[in-house]
Every structure is written in structure tokens, then in C-alpha cells.
Amino acid sequence: MSTRLSEQNTAERITFIASLTILAVIVGLAIWADIRTGDASPTIEIEVHEASIRETENGFYVPISVTNTGGKTAQDVVVTGELKRSNGTTETAEVTFAFLAGAEEEQAELVFSSNPADGELTVRPTSFIVP
Numbered sequence: 001m002s003t004r005l006s007e008q009n010t011a012e013r014i015t016f017i018a019s020l021t022i023l024a025v026i027v028g029l030a031i032w033a034d035i036r037t038g039d040a041s042p043t044i045e046i047e048v049h050e051a052s053i054r055e056t057e058n059g060f061y062v063p064i065s066v067t068n069t070g071g072k073t074a075q076d077v078v079v080t081g082e083l084k085r086s087n088g089t090t091e092t093a094e095v096t097f098a099f100l101a102g103a104e105e106e107q108a109e110l111v112f113s114s115n116p117a118d119g120e121l122t123v124r125p126t127s128f129i130v131p
Helices: 002-037
Strands: 044-048 055-057 060-068 074-085 090-100 105-112 119-129
Touching: 044 074, 044 119, 060 074, 060 090, 060 119, 074 105, 090 105
Parallel strands: none
Antiparallel strands: 044 060, 055 060, 060 105, 074 090, 074 119
16 A cells, blocks of 8 residues: 555656646746847838749739837738839839737738839838737
């Protein structure tokens, strides 16, 4: 009988130690994430990957990376691309991200009917909501 009680105590100790270890890791990760991103307001940064522009039957696809470098989440992030052609006309493309958490990066593509290399391309965030 004492052997069985000893086995139960050993199993309980192992379970307790494993639970404490998992809890400590979760708390540590939460603290690390908060320190890394902080409480800063959302700041949206955009990188255009010009070397990866591709042409299809539907137009020219311009890949972009959108990053929220702030700590707070941004909701309904709208990114607008504006292509000023050499003939003076302007073409606009837009993409919306449902949300970007702090320090999160997403990929998207803007589609234009004209080649962006033949004009001046400007890509910028135009709006978002701070929930």
C-alpha cells in the first residue's frame, strides 16, 4: 500500500512541476511580447517589392509587405497605391487588412493595369481604426 501511495505522490509532483513550468513559460512569453511591442500606438510601415512585380492578363501585380511596428492592434487597415503615369493620368489600387496586431506583418498585392515601372508609384497607409 505504501508503494502505491509513493507512486501517486511522485506522479502528482511530476504533474505539478510540469504545470508550473508551462505556466512560467506562458507568463514569460506574455511579458516578453509586451516589452517587445509595448503600448505604442499603431504605426503602419509598407515595403514595396519592386523586383517581384509580375505581369498577367489581368494587369501588373505589385507585392507589398505591411507591418504594424506599434504595440497596439490596428483594425481595417487600408493601404492605397497610386500610380502616376507619364501621360499625366493616375491609377489607384487599394487593399484592406481586417487587423494587424502589434509587430505583425502581412503580405498583399496591388493590381494595376499599367506597368508601374513606366510611372511613379506611391504606396501608403490611408486609414485604420484603433479598437
